[in-house]
Amino acid sequence: xxKYLNLDQVRRQESSAGxxxxxxFIGICAFALGILCCFFPIAGEKVxxxxxxxxxxxxxxxxxxxxxxxxxxxxxxxxxxxxxIFGNDVDGTVTAEELSSQTGxxxxxxxxxxxxxxxxxxxxxxxxxxxxxPCVKINNALDDDTLGAGFVEVKCPNCGxxxxxxxxxxxxxxxxxxxLFGAVQKTSK
Numbered sequence: 511x512x513k514y515l516n517l518d519q520v521r522r523q524e525s526s527a528g529x530x531x532x533x534x535f536i537g538i539c540a541f542a543l544g545i546l547c548c549f550f551p552i553a554g555e556k557v558x559x560x561x562x563x564x565x566x567x568x569x570x571x572x573x574x575x576x577x578x579x580x581x582x583x584x585x586x587x588x589x590x591x592x593x594x595i596f597g598n599d600v601d602g603t604v605t606a607e608e609l610s611s612q613t614g615x616x617x618x619x620x621x622x623x624x625x626x627x628x629x630x631x632x633x634x635x636x637x638x639x640x641x642x643x644p645c646v647k648i649n650n651a652l653d654d655d656t657l658g659a660g661f662v663e664v665k666c667p668n669c670g671x672x673x674x675x676x677x678x679x680x681x682x683x684x685x686x687x688x689x690l691f692g693a694v695q696k697t698s699k
Contacts, residue, residue: 514596514648515589519631523586530579537572541565588623589632596636596646600681602661602674604646617644635660651677651694662692 544565547557595612596604606617613620621644628638636648651660661674664681671685675692683690 513593514633514636515593516631516634520586520589523582523630523632527579527582527586530575530582532579534572534574534576534579537575538569541569541572545569585627585630585632589627592624592627592646593633596633596648599648600676601684602648602650602676604648606644609646651692662694664690664692666690 544557545562548559548562548565550556591613592609595609599608606620609615609620609624610617615623621638621640624638624646625640627633636646639645639647649660651662660677662677663672664675665672666683666686666688668688669683669686671683673681673684673690675681675690677692677694679692681690681692682688
């Protein structure tokens with residue numbers, strides 16, 4: 511289950527991408543047929559060769575919606591890849607180094623891509639931090655967060671250190687390695 515993807519936005523983007531690609535291919539086929547009609551007679555009539563450059567230009571312009579559709583598909587695929595990385599994070603902060611090692615991309619490329627994806631609304635339950643040490647912060651858990659989407663601060667009974675643990679899961683103390691449970695604290699209303 512996706513914890514950090516805004517599935518409504520992803521579905522809209524995927525649907526839009528498919529329509530752009532479909533209409534681009536339909537346009538290419540229609541104008542290719544027009545080009546063929548310039549060379550071969552249909553129903554005994556040849557289309558004027560004067561229309562050939564027009565058909566070629568229109569057919570080439572149909573590559574634009576195909577390009578846009580492919581770009582939209584690429585954005586949704588990237589958002590899904592990043593969502594998996596966010597979902598496997600253990601401390602609620604996905605650092606530039608973690609992202610770079612898991613994607614094999616340079617940091618500047620990752621954060622320019624993430625900035626676009628966040629701006630387009632692909633993610634929820636997390637936010638992009640660009641100042642200082644760029645990272646993605648997973649939001650704190652809410653009272654009803656039993657899916658482990660957020661994180662809670664847990665004080666270690668062994669050493670007294672505070673660690674961020676994914677809500678309703680087990681983790682280890684960042685300082686001494688003691689096993690900890692990230693129970694969601696109920697707030698009074």
